[in-house]
Amino acid sequence: MRKSIISISFLIYIFCILPYSTSMAYEESQYDVVYKSEIYEVRHYKDRLVVEVVSRNDDSSFRKLFKYISGQNNKSQEIKMTVPVTQGEKDNGYYMQFYLPSKFTKENAPIPTNSDVKISTIEEGxxxxxxxxxxxxxxxxxxxxxxxxxxxxxxxxxxxxxxxxATYNGPFTLPMMRRNEAMFKVEWSK
Incomplete structure:
Protein backbone atom coordinates (compact mmCIF):
# COMPACT_ATOMS: atom_id res chain seq x y z
CA MET A 1 0.00 0.00 0.00
CA ARG A 2 2.76 2.43 0.99
CA LYS A 3 4.71 1.64 -2.22
CA SER A 4 1.67 2.40 -4.37
CA ILE A 5 1.13 5.75 -2.60
CA ILE A 6 4.79 6.64 -3.19
CA SER A 7 4.50 5.53 -6.82
CA ILE A 8 1.37 7.61 -7.37
CA SER A 9 2.99 10.62 -5.69
CA PHE A 10 6.05 10.25 -7.92
CA LEU A 11 3.89 10.05 -11.06
CA ILE A 12 1.95 13.15 -10.03
CA TYR A 13 5.24 14.99 -9.52
CA ILE A 14 6.69 13.85 -12.86
CA PHE A 15 3.59 14.53 -14.98
CA CYS A 16 1.96 17.48 -13.20
CA ILE A 17 4.27 19.49 -10.99
CA LEU A 18 7.66 19.14 -12.68
CA PRO A 19 6.58 20.32 -16.16
CA TYR A 20 4.79 23.32 -14.64
CA SER A 21 7.69 24.30 -12.40
CA THR A 22 10.18 23.78 -15.23
CA SER A 23 8.42 26.34 -17.44
CA MET A 24 8.55 28.81 -14.59
CA ALA A 25 12.36 28.45 -14.49
CA TYR A 26 12.75 30.13 -17.89
CA GLU A 27 13.36 33.86 -18.12
CA GLU A 28 10.17 35.65 -19.16
CA SER A 29 9.79 38.98 -20.94
CA GLN A 30 9.18 41.64 -18.29
CA TYR A 31 6.07 43.81 -18.39
CA ASP A 32 3.86 46.02 -16.25
CA VAL A 33 0.12 45.37 -16.03
CA VAL A 34 -1.56 48.76 -16.58
CA TYR A 35 -5.18 47.54 -16.71
CA LYS A 36 -7.00 44.37 -15.72
CA SER A 37 -10.58 43.33 -16.53
CA GLU A 38 -12.40 40.06 -15.94
CA ILE A 39 -11.47 38.91 -19.47
CA TYR A 40 -8.11 40.46 -20.32
CA GLU A 41 -5.27 42.63 -19.13
CA VAL A 42 -3.25 45.34 -20.83
CA ARG A 43 0.51 45.09 -20.44
CA HIS A 44 3.26 47.55 -21.19
CA TYR A 45 6.41 45.93 -22.55
CA LYS A 46 9.73 47.71 -23.08
CA ASP A 47 11.82 47.02 -26.20
CA ARG A 48 12.60 43.30 -26.52
CA LEU A 49 15.17 41.49 -28.62
CA VAL A 50 14.06 38.39 -30.53
CA VAL A 51 15.36 35.91 -33.05
CA GLU A 52 12.74 35.09 -35.64
CA VAL A 53 12.03 33.09 -38.73
CA VAL A 54 9.48 34.30 -41.28
CA SER A 55 8.28 31.67 -43.74
CA ARG A 56 5.28 30.36 -45.62
CA ASN A 57 5.78 26.97 -43.97
CA ASP A 58 6.22 27.40 -40.23
CA ASP A 59 6.93 23.69 -39.66
CA SER A 60 10.69 24.28 -39.79
CA SER A 61 10.74 27.58 -37.87
CA PHE A 62 11.02 26.06 -34.40
CA ARG A 63 13.87 23.79 -35.48
CA LYS A 64 15.81 26.70 -37.01
CA LEU A 65 15.36 28.85 -33.91
CA PHE A 66 16.25 25.97 -31.59
CA LYS A 67 19.45 25.35 -33.56
CA TYR A 68 20.36 29.03 -33.14
CA ILE A 69 20.05 28.89 -29.34
CA SER A 70 21.82 25.50 -29.36
CA GLY A 71 24.94 27.07 -30.83
CA GLN A 72 24.32 27.51 -34.55
CA ASN A 73 25.58 31.09 -34.43
CA ASN A 74 28.86 32.93 -35.08
CA LYS A 75 30.04 32.39 -31.48
CA SER A 76 28.91 28.73 -31.26
CA GLN A 77 27.27 29.92 -28.05
CA GLU A 78 24.40 28.11 -26.37
CA ILE A 79 21.66 30.48 -25.27
CA LYS A 80 19.13 29.72 -22.56
CA MET A 81 15.54 29.21 -23.67
CA THR A 82 13.10 31.95 -22.64
CA VAL A 83 9.32 32.24 -22.67
CA PRO A 84 7.05 32.88 -24.38
CA VAL A 85 7.52 31.60 -27.91
CA THR A 86 5.40 33.85 -30.12
CA GLN A 87 3.82 33.31 -33.52
CA GLY A 88 1.80 35.43 -35.90
CA GLU A 89 1.41 36.78 -39.42
CA LYS A 90 4.07 38.97 -41.05
CA ASP A 91 5.17 39.90 -44.58
CA ASN A 92 2.74 37.54 -46.38
CA GLY A 93 3.91 34.65 -44.21
CA TYR A 94 4.09 33.48 -40.64
CA TYR A 95 6.71 34.20 -38.02
CA MET A 96 7.94 32.40 -34.95
CA GLN A 97 10.04 34.24 -32.38
CA PHE A 98 12.25 33.28 -29.45
CA TYR A 99 13.00 36.12 -27.05
CA LEU A 100 16.66 36.51 -26.22
CA PRO A 101 17.66 36.65 -22.54
CA SER A 102 17.81 40.20 -21.17
CA LYS A 103 21.62 40.16 -20.99
CA PHE A 104 21.76 40.41 -24.80
CA THR A 105 21.67 43.57 -26.90
CA LYS A 106 21.79 43.92 -30.68
CA GLU A 107 25.51 44.59 -30.30
CA ASN A 108 26.43 41.47 -28.28
CA ALA A 109 23.88 38.88 -29.45
CA PRO A 110 25.45 36.02 -31.43
CA ILE A 111 24.83 36.40 -35.16
CA PRO A 112 22.80 33.56 -36.70
CA THR A 113 24.64 31.39 -39.22
CA ASN A 114 21.36 30.40 -40.90
CA SER A 115 20.21 33.24 -43.17
CA ASP A 116 16.55 32.43 -42.38
CA VAL A 117 17.10 33.40 -38.72
CA LYS A 118 17.07 37.15 -38.05
CA ILE A 119 17.64 39.22 -34.93
CA SER A 120 15.17 42.06 -34.50
CA THR A 121 13.72 44.37 -31.88
CA ILE A 122 10.09 44.45 -30.87
CA GLU A 123 9.49 48.07 -29.96
CA GLU A 124 7.91 48.96 -26.66
CA GLY A 125 4.17 49.18 -26.56
CA ALA A 166 2.21 33.13 -27.10
CA THR A 167 3.05 29.71 -25.63
CA TYR A 168 4.92 29.11 -22.40
CA ASN A 169 5.13 25.34 -21.97
CA GLY A 170 6.60 22.40 -23.79
CA PRO A 171 4.56 19.59 -25.34
CA PHE A 172 4.93 17.28 -22.33
CA THR A 173 3.14 19.64 -19.93
CA LEU A 174 -0.39 18.46 -19.15
CA PRO A 175 -2.94 20.60 -21.02
CA MET A 176 -4.62 21.90 -17.85
CA MET A 177 -1.23 23.09 -16.56
CA ARG A 178 -0.28 24.98 -19.72
CA ARG A 179 -0.16 28.74 -20.09
CA ASN A 180 -1.08 30.13 -23.49
CA GLU A 181 -2.01 33.65 -24.51
CA ALA A 182 -3.65 35.50 -27.37
CA MET A 183 -2.66 39.15 -27.66
CA PHE A 184 -3.03 42.25 -29.77
CA LYS A 185 -0.87 45.37 -29.83
CA VAL A 186 -3.22 48.19 -28.81
CA GLU A 187 -3.39 51.94 -28.47
CA TRP A 188 -3.55 52.74 -24.77
CA SER A 189 -3.68 56.01 -22.87
CA LYS A 190 -6.04 55.31 -19.95
Whole structure:
Protein backbone atom coordinates (compact mmCIF):
# COMPACT_ATOMS: atom_id res chain seq x y z
CA MET A 1 0.00 0.00 0.00
CA ARG A 2 2.76 2.43 0.99
CA LYS A 3 4.71 1.64 -2.22
CA SER A 4 1.67 2.40 -4.37
CA ILE A 5 1.13 5.75 -2.60
CA ILE A 6 4.79 6.64 -3.19
CA SER A 7 4.50 5.53 -6.82
CA ILE A 8 1.37 7.61 -7.37
CA SER A 9 2.99 10.62 -5.69
CA PHE A 10 6.05 10.25 -7.92
CA LEU A 11 3.89 10.05 -11.06
CA ILE A 12 1.95 13.15 -10.03
CA TYR A 13 5.24 14.99 -9.52
CA ILE A 14 6.69 13.85 -12.86
CA PHE A 15 3.59 14.53 -14.98
CA CYS A 16 1.96 17.48 -13.20
CA ILE A 17 4.27 19.49 -10.99
CA LEU A 18 7.66 19.14 -12.68
CA PRO A 19 6.58 20.32 -16.16
CA TYR A 20 4.79 23.32 -14.64
CA SER A 21 7.69 24.30 -12.40
CA THR A 22 10.18 23.78 -15.23
CA SER A 23 8.42 26.34 -17.44
CA MET A 24 8.55 28.81 -14.59
CA ALA A 25 12.36 28.45 -14.49
CA TYR A 26 12.75 30.13 -17.89
CA GLU A 27 13.36 33.86 -18.12
CA GLU A 28 10.17 35.65 -19.16
CA SER A 29 9.79 38.98 -20.94
CA GLN A 30 9.18 41.64 -18.29
CA TYR A 31 6.07 43.81 -18.39
CA ASP A 32 3.86 46.02 -16.25
CA VAL A 33 0.12 45.37 -16.03
CA VAL A 34 -1.56 48.76 -16.58
CA TYR A 35 -5.18 47.54 -16.71
CA LYS A 36 -7.00 44.37 -15.72
CA SER A 37 -10.58 43.33 -16.53
CA GLU A 38 -12.40 40.06 -15.94
CA ILE A 39 -11.47 38.91 -19.47
CA TYR A 40 -8.11 40.46 -20.32
CA GLU A 41 -5.27 42.63 -19.13
CA VAL A 42 -3.25 45.34 -20.83
CA ARG A 43 0.51 45.09 -20.44
CA HIS A 44 3.26 47.55 -21.19
CA TYR A 45 6.41 45.93 -22.55
CA LYS A 46 9.73 47.71 -23.08
CA ASP A 47 11.82 47.02 -26.20
CA ARG A 48 12.60 43.30 -26.52
CA LEU A 49 15.17 41.49 -28.62
CA VAL A 50 14.06 38.39 -30.53
CA VAL A 51 15.36 35.91 -33.05
CA GLU A 52 12.74 35.09 -35.64
CA VAL A 53 12.03 33.09 -38.73
CA VAL A 54 9.48 34.30 -41.28
CA SER A 55 8.28 31.67 -43.74
CA ARG A 56 5.28 30.36 -45.62
CA ASN A 57 5.78 26.97 -43.97
CA ASP A 58 6.22 27.40 -40.23
CA ASP A 59 6.93 23.69 -39.66
CA SER A 60 10.69 24.28 -39.79
CA SER A 61 10.74 27.58 -37.87
CA PHE A 62 11.02 26.06 -34.40
CA ARG A 63 13.87 23.79 -35.48
CA LYS A 64 15.81 26.70 -37.01
CA LEU A 65 15.36 28.85 -33.91
CA PHE A 66 16.25 25.97 -31.59
CA LYS A 67 19.45 25.35 -33.56
CA TYR A 68 20.36 29.03 -33.14
CA ILE A 69 20.05 28.89 -29.34
CA SER A 70 21.82 25.50 -29.36
CA GLY A 71 24.94 27.07 -30.83
CA GLN A 72 24.32 27.51 -34.55
CA ASN A 73 25.58 31.09 -34.43
CA ASN A 74 28.86 32.93 -35.08
CA LYS A 75 30.04 32.39 -31.48
CA SER A 76 28.91 28.73 -31.26
CA GLN A 77 27.27 29.92 -28.05
CA GLU A 78 24.40 28.11 -26.37
CA ILE A 79 21.66 30.48 -25.27
CA LYS A 80 19.13 29.72 -22.56
CA MET A 81 15.54 29.21 -23.67
CA THR A 82 13.10 31.95 -22.64
CA VAL A 83 9.32 32.24 -22.67
CA PRO A 84 7.05 32.88 -24.38
CA VAL A 85 7.52 31.60 -27.91
CA THR A 86 5.40 33.85 -30.12
CA GLN A 87 3.82 33.31 -33.52
CA GLY A 88 1.80 35.43 -35.90
CA GLU A 89 1.41 36.78 -39.42
CA LYS A 90 4.07 38.97 -41.05
CA ASP A 91 5.17 39.90 -44.58
CA ASN A 92 2.74 37.54 -46.38
CA GLY A 93 3.91 34.65 -44.21
CA TYR A 94 4.09 33.48 -40.64
CA TYR A 95 6.71 34.20 -38.02
CA MET A 96 7.94 32.40 -34.95
CA GLN A 97 10.04 34.24 -32.38
CA PHE A 98 12.25 33.28 -29.45
CA TYR A 99 13.00 36.12 -27.05
CA LEU A 100 16.66 36.51 -26.22
CA PRO A 101 17.66 36.65 -22.54
CA SER A 102 17.81 40.20 -21.17
CA LYS A 103 21.62 40.16 -20.99
CA PHE A 104 21.76 40.41 -24.80
CA THR A 105 21.67 43.57 -26.90
CA LYS A 106 21.79 43.92 -30.68
CA GLU A 107 25.51 44.59 -30.30
CA ASN A 108 26.43 41.47 -28.28
CA ALA A 109 23.88 38.88 -29.45
CA PRO A 110 25.45 36.02 -31.43
CA ILE A 111 24.83 36.40 -35.16
CA PRO A 112 22.80 33.56 -36.70
CA THR A 113 24.64 31.39 -39.22
CA ASN A 114 21.36 30.40 -40.90
CA SER A 115 20.21 33.24 -43.17
CA ASP A 116 16.55 32.43 -42.38
CA VAL A 117 17.10 33.40 -38.72
CA LYS A 118 17.07 37.15 -38.05
CA ILE A 119 17.64 39.22 -34.93
CA SER A 120 15.17 42.06 -34.50
CA THR A 121 13.72 44.37 -31.88
CA ILE A 122 10.09 44.45 -30.87
CA GLU A 123 9.49 48.07 -29.96
CA GLU A 124 7.91 48.96 -26.66
CA GLY A 125 4.17 49.18 -26.56
CA UNK A 126 0.90 48.13 -24.99
CA UNK A 127 -0.58 44.68 -25.56
CA UNK A 128 -4.03 43.40 -24.61
CA UNK A 129 -3.71 39.79 -23.47
CA UNK A 130 -6.09 36.95 -22.69
CA UNK A 131 -4.60 33.92 -20.95
CA UNK A 132 -5.90 30.36 -21.36
CA UNK A 133 -4.88 26.79 -20.63
CA UNK A 134 -5.14 23.68 -22.77
CA UNK A 135 -3.35 22.76 -25.93
CA UNK A 136 -1.79 25.46 -28.08
CA UNK A 137 -3.96 24.34 -31.01
CA UNK A 138 -5.23 26.63 -33.75
CA UNK A 139 -8.82 26.13 -32.56
CA UNK A 140 -7.98 27.07 -28.97
CA UNK A 141 -6.01 30.11 -30.09
CA UNK A 142 -8.69 31.32 -32.57
CA UNK A 143 -11.41 30.89 -29.93
CA UNK A 144 -9.57 33.05 -27.39
CA UNK A 145 -8.39 35.56 -30.00
CA UNK A 146 -12.03 36.12 -30.97
CA UNK A 147 -13.11 36.51 -27.32
CA UNK A 148 -10.37 39.11 -26.84
CA UNK A 149 -11.14 40.89 -30.12
CA UNK A 150 -14.85 41.13 -29.27
CA UNK A 151 -14.18 42.49 -25.78
CA UNK A 152 -11.67 45.06 -27.06
CA UNK A 153 -14.24 46.27 -29.61
CA UNK A 154 -16.87 46.53 -26.83
CA UNK A 155 -14.41 48.50 -24.69
CA UNK A 156 -13.51 50.73 -27.68
CA UNK A 157 -9.83 49.79 -27.49
CA UNK A 158 -8.02 50.39 -30.78
CA UNK A 159 -6.18 47.32 -32.09
CA UNK A 160 -2.91 48.22 -33.84
CA UNK A 161 -1.83 44.89 -35.30
CA UNK A 162 -2.64 41.26 -36.07
CA UNK A 163 -3.15 38.70 -33.31
CA UNK A 164 -0.15 37.11 -31.61
CA UNK A 165 -0.02 33.59 -30.16
CA ALA A 166 2.21 33.13 -27.10
CA THR A 167 3.05 29.71 -25.63
CA TYR A 168 4.92 29.11 -22.40
CA ASN A 169 5.13 25.34 -21.97
CA GLY A 170 6.60 22.40 -23.79
CA PRO A 171 4.56 19.59 -25.34
CA PHE A 172 4.93 17.28 -22.33
CA THR A 173 3.14 19.64 -19.93
CA LEU A 174 -0.39 18.46 -19.15
CA PRO A 175 -2.94 20.60 -21.02
CA MET A 176 -4.62 21.90 -17.85
CA MET A 177 -1.23 23.09 -16.56
CA ARG A 178 -0.28 24.98 -19.72
CA ARG A 179 -0.16 28.74 -20.09
CA ASN A 180 -1.08 30.13 -23.49
CA GLU A 181 -2.01 33.65 -24.51
CA ALA A 182 -3.65 35.50 -27.37
CA MET A 183 -2.66 39.15 -27.66
CA PHE A 184 -3.03 42.25 -29.77
CA LYS A 185 -0.87 45.37 -29.83
CA VAL A 186 -3.22 48.19 -28.81
CA GLU A 187 -3.39 51.94 -28.47
CA TRP A 188 -3.55 52.74 -24.77
CA SER A 189 -3.68 56.01 -22.87
CA LYS A 190 -6.04 55.31 -19.95
Missing amino acids: FFAVIEYSGRASDNNFFKHKEILNKKLLEDKVIIKGPPIR
